[in-house]
Amino acid sequence: MDPVTSGILVLIALVFLMAIGVPIAFALGGISVVALVLNQGMAELTYFGETFFGSIASFGFVAIPMFILMGAAVASSPTGRDLYRSLDLWMGRLPGGLAISNIAACSVFAALSGSSPATCAAIGKLGIPEMRKRGYPDGVAAGCIAAGGTLGILIPPSVTMIVYGISTETSIGRLFIAGALPGVMLAGLFMLWTLIACKLAGGYDTPSPLMKVATQVKENVEGNLRALMRVVPFLVVVIAILFALYGGVATPSEAAGVGAFFCLALAIIVYRMWQFKPLKTIMRDALRESVMIMLIIAAAEIFAFALSSMYITQTLAESIAALEVNRWVLMGAINVFLLVAGFFLPPVAVIVMTAPILLPIVVAANFDPYWFAVILTINLEIGLITPPVGLNLFIIKGITPDIALRDILMGSLPYALCMVLGIVILCFFPQIALWLPDVLMN
Amino acid sequence: ETVLRASHQFPGGKGDVRDEMVQMMAEEVAKADVDLKIQVYPGESLFKAKEQWGALVRGRLDMTALPLDYASGRHPEFSATLMPGLVRSHERAQRLNDSKFMDMIKKVINDAGVKVLADAWLAGGFASDMRCITAPETVQGQAMRAAGPAFDEMLAEAGASIASMPSSEIYTAMQTGVLDGANTSSGSFVSYRIYEQATCLTAPGENALWFMYEPVLISQRSWDRLSPEQQEALEAAGQKAEEYFAGEAENLDKKLVDVYKENGVEVVQMSPENYQAWLDIAKKSSYKTFAENVPNGQALIDAALEVE
Amino acid sequence: MDALSVVTGVVAGVLLCLGVLAVCHMVFMRYVLGESTVWQTEFTTYAIAGAMLLGAPYVLLTGGHVAVTVLPDALSETPRKIMSLIASLFGLAFCLALTYGAWIYVHEAYTMDWSTGTVWNPPLWPAVVPMAVGSTLLSLQYVAEMIRGGR
Ligand code: NA
Numbered sequence A: 001m002d003p004v005t006s007g008i009l010v011l012i013a014l015v016f017l018m019a020i021g022v023p024i025a026f027a028l029g030g031i032s033v034v035a036l037v038l039n040q041g042m043a044e045l046t047y048f049g050e051t052f053f054g055s056i057a058s059f060g061f062v063a064i065p066m067f068i069l070m071g072a073a074v075a076s077s078p079t080g081r082d083l084y085r086s087l088d089l090w091m092g093r094l095p096g097g098l099a100i101s102n103i104a105a106c107s108v109f110a111a112l113s114g115s116s117p118a119t120c121a122a123i124g125k126l127g128i129p130e131m132r133k134r135g136y137p138d139g140v141a142a143g144c145i146a147a148g149g150t151l152g153i154l155i156p157p158s159v160t161m162i163v164y165g166i167s168t169e170t171s172i173g174r175l176f177i178a179g180a181l182p183g184v185m186l187a188g189l190f191m192l193w194t195l196i197a198c199k200l201a202g203g204y205d206t207p208s209p210l211m212k213v214a215t216q217v218k219e220n221v222e223g224n225l226r227a228l229m230r231v232v233p234f235l236v237v238v239i240a241i242l243f244a245l246y247g248g249v250a251t252p253s254e255a256a257g258v259g260a261f262f263c264l265a266l267a268i269i270v271y272r273m274w275q276f277k278p279l280k281t282i283m284r285d286a287l288r289e290s291v292m293i294m295l296i297i298a299a300a301e302i303f304a305f306a307l308s309s310m311y312i313t314q315t316l317a318e319s320i321a322a323l324e325v326n327r328w329v330l331m332g333a334i335n336v337f338l339l340v341a342g343f344f345l346p347p348v349a350v351i352v353m354t355a356p357i358l359l360p361i362v363v364a365a366n367f368d369p370y371w372f373a374v375i376l377t378i379n380l381e382i383g384l385i386t387p388p389v390g391l392n393l394f395i396i397k398g399i400t401p402d403i404a405l406r407d408i409l410m411g412s413l414p415y416a417l418c419m420v421l422g423i424v425i426l427c428f429f430p431q432i433a434l435w436l437p438d439v440l441m442n
Numbered sequence B: 001e002t003v004l005r006a007s008h009q010f011p012g013g014k015g016d017v018r019d020e021m022v023q024m025m026a027e028e029v030a031k032a033d034v035d036l037k038i039q040v041y042p043g044e045s046l047f048k049a050k051e052q053w054g055a056l057v058r059g060r061l062d063m064t065a066l067p068l069d070y071a072s073g074r075h076p077e078f079s080a081t082l083m084p085g086l087v088r089s090h091e092r093a094q095r096l097n098d099s100k101f102m103d104m105i106k107k108v109i110n111d112a113g114v115k116v117l118a119d120a121w122l123a124g125g126f127a128s129d130m131r132c133i134t135a136p137e138t139v140q141g142q143a144m145r146a147a148g149p150a151f152d153e154m155l156a157e158a159g160a161s162i163a164s165m166p167s168s169e170i171y172t173a174m175q176t177g178v179l180d181g182a183n184t185s186s187g188s189f190v191s192y193r194i195y196e197q198a199t200c201l202t203a204p205g206e207n208a209l210w211f212m213y214e215p216v217l218i219s220q221r222s223w224d225r226l227s228p229e230q231q232e233a234l235e236a237a238g239q240k241a242e243e244y245f246a247g248e249a250e251n252l253d254k255k256l257v258d259v260y261k262e263n264g265v266e267v268v269q270m271s272p273e274n275y276q277a278w279l280d281i282a283k284k285s286s287y288k289t290f291a292e293n294v295p296n297g298q299a300l301i302d303a304a305l306e307v308e
Numbered sequence C: 001m002d003a004l005s006v007v008t009g010v011v012a013g014v015l016l017c018l019g020v021l022a023v024c025h026m027v028f029m030r031y032v033l034g035e036s037t038v039w040q041t042e043f044t045t046y047a048i049a050g051a052m053l054l055g056a057p058y059v060l061l062t063g064g065h066v067a068v069t070v071l072p073d074a075l076s077e078t079p080r081k082i083m084s085l086i087a088s089l090f091g092l093a094f095c096l097a098l099t100y101g102a103w104i105y106v107h108e109a110y111t112m113d114w115s116t117g118t119v120w121n122p123p124l125w126p127a128v129v130p131m132a133v134g135s136t137l138l139s140l141q142y143v144a145e146m147i148r149g150g151r
């Protein structure tokens, strides 16, 4: 069978399997087994164990569960709450102040965690009920957390940047720094939109009467300072680790391991979480998310192997490279492709399967690989808040089963547009992504 | 038309000699017009570097250009193809190809169900930003990255501290002081721009400690499927690639020296006395371990050292 | 069955922690003491890979493997049950394929005495066993879920 036909058949089978509810990892892995057996013979079944093991046992990927564990240690301790209270106090007086401080909390937490769903869950658990209590409509409450949570993979550390770095042999430290400023920019755009949305609707914050706020401040200022102080050690650890990474002193896996160790230790010391139960929660959360992500990565690797084996990847890459189009038309087409892929697949899967094909094309068209990583990441962030597969949507639904999916989607949509705007801005000013790495790394 | 799938880990279409070797064979076979096509998958775009041997043995993969040491987990004998001091120079590598030593290695290869199409020995050296690496004493106190277990062991015995990492990480590791020195192939020293970090290079020269065997291999099962004409064409292509490589390998070393000199890096070579001193250390460390762990290990080492 | 999945989940958690500790040990040896590091990289890689594969049945038990449920959710009772049965059968088929391949790999690595071919050079089979055990339990857990779903 020629590569084009088999490619289309594989795609149809994959969409069908995912539509009937086969977990993504099993759908990707299963379709690859079937394709390999049909293409290469029954013997492929015998080698499947070796192939699968090879795709999961890599020292580079070790960083992923460890960064997730680091985030879980912070999230399961009361750090999120402390962070949240302090930010709320500072920003509470703006229109939509609470929603804005939620986005700020997401950004700070994104710097502590490598994963978007984890960021979304950590801040959302507190933020969404609080916002609804104070009269925000469900859509805004859910939307700003869903969107703010996506920053988890743009603001370093980031599991997807690790996967990109490994798949394309680019420097993970440099990728991390490249994401920092665009992450702050996106957070700014999110806040700006929240401000506008709240103004338009006449201000959603039923500002707890000014007097009440003032007394709250007086009462709580001491408690809040103490709460803030408790967050500081975590931030110090994370900043130290990121510096070690950016300076190239340590590899991502080393930084992640040490970071996970210290954050776990801090959670135990600062919050006195030495009992078994909170530790169990940390381990359970970390294990659940990292197993989910790592199985998807392994399955996506096998899927990529099957595609390459049937010469589908190469045929696709050749035909894209043969297109003699303007480089911006090419970039536009790639963006649309990534957006569509992001609708259906989690970010890590998209990166494993497409980055090795896309990067050579993008570099040949004279785009910077680190800039492209940021563009790719923002596209996949949009995918996190769009159906049918939006990891952040699943998290929000888990926190507040009573908000209708439609409301979550309508609330998230403007933030997705903010991300598109972010991509456009980055196309005009690539320096937003490239300046910081250039300054920090020679 | 018969299609053979050839996989390797080196960048495709960018002038890497090993990629060129395989591409050249593909062209030659196409020219021979025997209904045979070699489809090349460069840069780990099909199998990962370390999975290639297993795939080859089982006939999942038809051809590969592979550092044979990668398969030493399955055939410990292969460690001898990345053993310090066994080769010494390109001329000697040529003589080694027709020696009892290579007969023994190739027997292991053949028994596993694989056939060699083209021999290739790649030289390498040392670089350091602490002090030039010549005599064994010079590595004392240096944090080093070696390119294989046998080298690790020998360097550790000489007093270096060892950090294992892929060659792609040498640059940053030297930049930040995690490493003082490194040991890898001439090609990698150039392509990873280590000259920006090193102050002294030990070029391969006449007394090179570091050589690695990276042959082009074909699965016996795939070979047996070919018609006699196809086999003949493939063998001729392999011969041509082997000759091309032998010429290029020395050019790689020349280029290494030129590039490092241009960038103001001091370039030295090991003297015969340095070489002998290292051999003595290797005999106490990596050779000894090899002989203990591999059934015919001592015989292999003796056979290699016997070659003039 | 559920209890078994929880047990392997705990083992997975322990492996994850061991991986973290091994990396910290490596960093301490390499950067603080400036000594050689031989076994840590490999140990961590296999510990983490093992943790991920052993954790898989537990994650299935707690419904943590991401799936698209938009279409099934929109259907009425009977078609949904049929659809979920087909989906489960396919998932099970994948898990069985993995189980089969994994045990073969363990068997080969053990009988042919494969090692990892590095300085440390440990035997390969213990690194592969978690995949075989994990995928076996994953298959069993799938069967358990199907029985539960069918009721
Ligand atoms: Na992050």
Ligand code: NA
Pocket: A342, A343, A344, A345, A382, A383, A384, A385, A386, A387, A388, A389, A390, A391
């Ligand atoms: Na999506």
